[in-house]
Amino acid sequence: MAISLSNQFLLGSCSCSSSTRYSSKSRQQPKFARFPSRPLFASNTILGFPTPFSSPHRTSLFASSQINNETEEIQIDEDRKTLPSLTVLIESYKKAFVTGNEKIASQIEESIQLKENEKNKLVQKVSTLSVDKVSVKEQYLRLQADFDNFRKRCDKERIGVQSDAQLGFIKKLLLMADSFETVKRQIDVATEKEKKIDVSYQSIYKQFVETLRSHHVSVIATAGKPFNPLLHEAIAREESKVVKEGIIIKESRRGFVLKDKVLRPAFVKVSLGPGNKKSSVAPAKPLEQPSTAARIDER
Numbered sequence: 207m208a209i210s211l212s213n214q215f216l217l218g219s220c221s222c223s224s225s226t227r228y229s230s231k232s233r234q235q236p237k238f239a240r241f242p243s244r245p246l247f248a249s250n251t252i253l254g255f256p257t258p259f260s261s262p263h264r265t266s267l268f269a270s271s272q273i274n275n276e277t278e279e280i281q282i283d284e285d286r287k288t289l290p291s292l293t294v295l296i297e298s299y300k301k302a303f304v305t306g307n308e309k310i311a312s313q314i315e316e317s318i319q320l321k322e323n324e325k326n327k328l329v330q331k332v333s334t335l336s337v338d339k340v341s342v343k344e345q346y347l348r349l350q351a352d353f354d355n356f357r358k359r360c361d362k363e364r365i366g367v368q369s370d371a372q373l374g375f376i377k378k379l380l381l382m383a384d385s386f387e388t389v390k391r392q393i394d395v396a397t398e399k400e401k402k403i404d405v406s407y408q409s410i411y412k413q414f415v416e417t418l419r420s421h422h423v424s425v426i427a428t429a430g431k432p433f434n435p436l437l438h439e440a441i442a443r444e445e446s447k448v449v450k451e452g453i454i455i456k457e458s459r460r461g462f463v464l465k466d467k468v469l470r471p472a473f474v475k476v477s478l479g480p481g482n483k484k485s486s487v488a489p490a491k492p493l494e495q496p497s498t499a500a501r502i503d504e505r
Contacts, residue, residue, distance in 0.1 A: 295321070376423055377469060380462055383418070386411045387460070418462075426461035426472045428454050437461060439471040443478050451479030 295314050302311040390411075395404050426437045433440060433452050441458055449455055454474045461472025 372421065373464060373467070373469070376418070376421060376462075376464060379414075379418065380469065382414065383460070383462075386414065422465045423462055423469070426463060426468075428457040428461070428472050428474050430454065433474070433476045437463075437468060437471055438474045438476075440476045441473045442475040444475065445480060446477040447480045449477035449479075451477055453477050 295317050299311055299314040299318070302308075302314060386407075389407065393400070393404055393407070395401050428438065431454050433454055438454065438461070444455070446455060453476070455477050456475040457472055458475065459473040462469040
């Protein structure tokens with residue numbers, strides 16, 4: 207109906223099925239006609255089809271949809287009102303009991319029992335969900351604790367691996383320190399040229415010592431210190447009227463520590479104090495504790 211009406215306006219015709227709505231004068235108007243309700247323009251049509259605003263059925267369809275929605279809402283409200291609550295059932299049961307209507311009382315008892323069963327199911331479901339919630343929370347806390355322990359264990363192992371690698375590397379550097387000390391003992395500074403060589407050597411040795419210190423390596427104190435079996439290794443013992451018993455007299459080989467860990471103990475000669483006994487351990491060319499220009503003994 208809407209399509210034929212639009213086509214008739216495009217052709218300039220005024221005949222349509224809804225002619226009863228207009229007078230004879232309105233039928234003789236041009237195609238830009240004015241209707242009592244709303245204007246309809248021919249330019250609103252696309253290829254002979256009217257736009258949604260030109261449809262005469264749009265308002266009626268929208269109104270009918272609103273009516274249907276209102277009807278459904280009213281029906282839902284009525285259904286909710288017809289559902290009896292527990293209070294209403296109890297009041298009805300009292301009235302049926304007073305009047306002696308056993309049939310209605312029996313029906314109400316069944317309804318109350320159904321509501322009681324539904325309530326028990328809900329209570330049981332809530333209890334089950336509470337238990338599940340506690341169980342899931344415990345599992346989460348357990349997993350979190352396991353993950354924290356795993357992370358700490360991995361960090362400890364990583365630090366251990368790094369420490370072992372650093373330890374092996376520094377032990378190899380200690381051999382170079384022994385070589386520097388051996389060269390220093392063999393140098394006999396007599397000429398100006400030899401003094402320049404000794405100064406260059408001391409400069410290189412100082413850089414090497416600073417490198418060891420940057421890795422937290424320090425020298426174990428020996429001469430004049432009490433003997434400590436955890437840090438020192440006695441290779442000889444001898445009497446001394448000057449040095450008390452248990453005090454280190456000489457150092458044969460330097461010892462080093464990495465932080466609190468002993469890399470190697472120091473070889474030392476220990477005093478027995480005044481007496482006539484000598485140590486059964488013969489020292490192999492004891493060496494006085496050297497004092498280098500790099501001051502490696504300073505902590």
